[in-house]
Every structure is written in C-alpha cells, then in structure tokens.
Amino acid sequence: MRVRIGVPVLNRGDLLRRLVESVDLEAEILIVVNSIGAVDASVEDAVRHLEYHPREGMQIRVQRIAGNLGVAGSWNLIMEHFGGDCVISNSDIEFAPGVLREAMAMIAAKREIVLHHLWAASCFYVSAAFPSTLGWFDENIYPAYHEDQEIRLRSGALGIARTTLWDVGKGGIAHGGSQTRLNASDAVRTYIAKAKAVSGDYLHRKWGALPPPEIAQPEKQHPFDNPALHPADWTLDLAAREKVAELCRELTGFDCPIVHHRTQGGLA
Numbered sequence: 001m002r003v004r005i006g007v008p009v010l011n012r013g014d015l016l017r018r019l020v021e022s023v024d025l026e027a028e029i030l031i032v033v034n035s036i037g038a039v040d041a042s043v044e045d046a047v048r049h050l051e052y053h054p055r056e057g058m059q060i061r062v063q064r065i066a067g068n069l070g071v072a073g074s075w076n077l078i079m080e081h082f083g084g085d086c087v088i089s090n091s092d093i094e095f096a097p098g099v100l101r102e103a104m105a106m107i108a109a110k111r112e113i114v115l116h117h118l119w120a121a122s123c124f125y126v127s128a129a130f131p132s133t134l135g136w137f138d139e140n141i142y143p144a145y146h147e148d149q150e151i152r153l154r155s156g157a158l159g160i161a162r163t164t165l166w167d168v169g170k171g172g173i174a175h176g177g178s179q180t181r182l183n184a185s186d187a188v189r190t191y192i193a194k195a196k197a198v199s200g201d202y203l204h205r206k207w208g209a210l211p212p213p214e215i216a217q218p219e220k221q222h223p224f225d226n227p228a229l230h231p232a233d234w235t236l237d238l239a240a241r242e243k244v245a246e247l248c249r250e251l252t253g254f255d256c257p258i259v260h261h262r263t264q265g266g267l268a
Helices: 013-021 041-052 070-082 099-108 147-158 166-172 186-207 238-252
Strands: 002-009 026-033 058-064 086-089 093-095 115-119 123-126 173-175
Touching: 002 013, 002 070, 013 041, 013 093, 026 041, 026 070, 041 058, 058 070, 070 086, 070 147, 099 115, 099 166, 115 166, 115 173, 147 186, 166 173, 186 238
Parallel strands: 002 026, 002 086, 026 058
Antiparallel strands: 086 123, 093 173, 115 123
C-alpha cells in the first residue's frame, strides 16, 4: 500500500521530522515550506535531513515558497500536485503504527466520499474527485483558520457528504494542537490573530453566521447571496490581500509578498 501526503510547514522542523518518521507505509510526501520573514532554520535542517536520508520506500519532494501561501493556498498546491487522492496533514501530527494502513483501507471502502477527516482539519484525505465535486479551497481566507469551516458550509450547500474516521483518529493520531501558531513570535501570533478576524468577516459575508459544528447547512443559500455564483466559486481579492500584507509588514517588520496558488475557485 502506498500513500501520498502533503504537509505545509512554517516552523518546528522537529515536529515535521516526527510526522514523516511516523509514516509506516510506502509514501510520496510533498513538503510545502512557507515563511513569514526568513525561513525557519529548524525547518531547513529537517527538510535537508529528510531529502538526503529518505527511508526506503519513501519519496520526499519539497516546494519552497517565497513567502507564505497560507493554508488554503498550500492545500490547493498539494491537491493539484497529486491530482487529489492524497492526505493533507498539519506538520504537528504523528501517526501510531498501523494507523495509516487502517485509515487508507477504510477510505478505499468508501470511494464515493470525497472528504475523509482523520483528525478534523489537521489531517484529512481528499479524493481525486474532490476538485470536480467541491472545488478548490478559498484562498481569500488567509493566512490561516476558517478554511475548514468554509468547506464545511460549502459541502452543506451542495449536499455533499463528508466522513470522520473516529476509530482511526481516537488514540491512533497525536495532534500537537496549533503548534505552528504557538511557536511563532509574539508579533507573528498577533498578525495571525488579526488576519483571522479579517477572514472571519469574509466568511460571514460569504455564508452568513457560522452555525454550530453539528450543522453543516449555511445560513445563505448562495455565497454572498448571489444566485449567479456556484458554491465553489471564488475570485481572489488582491486589494484585500494587500491590506493583509500591510498588516503583516506593520506588525512583524517583515516584507510579506502577496503569493497565492490560484486566483479563482470553481469546479475543476
């Protein structure tokens, strides 16, 4: 059995190494290295080690970003790289022995489902049909948080089922709990929190008030109350992204170039 895994990473290279070393199947792994300012030295060290000392049966590919694609952009890059049919994981995930094999077997038995959560939005599987069924993750949500809530509301609007592999995640997957944010500098954490509020406002304008987790159906029947838009449609707002970049520069002192993977959503 072979698995394909995409991992965005910003800091804590030690956790990235722990994740990769916990993968006990033949695997092709794409690491997307993001940065706010200089690339984290621990990530560079981890990536070099993994590139030059891959375990037998493991292929490591690295995509270095000149800046920060954000979560949604990184997920889109990973989906496009593999053509779907891949696991997308936070870098602070660790798999217990045998868990990935069990998860992939459960997924194979439910091929009609396009989105399987192994550990909520921190580790999930997208099928090859995901881009043509649910579309691309909305890159107006930047740099992090709310992209998972948007896809939940979108899937509810489209009536598309998702599944959670409770028996796999419970006890079989360790999650560090937002280690990327917790290990960032105070300035970067402040920036991420303020940008999260901007993304939250965007999500509210798009789908209405966020319902409780057990309810997937959004308040609005059409995104932005526009019947001409398909639920998967979005267009990157470069003016809004520039404001977020200005916020980043103001709070962190770093140049924050505007980078993205896609400028439009919709179905593949």
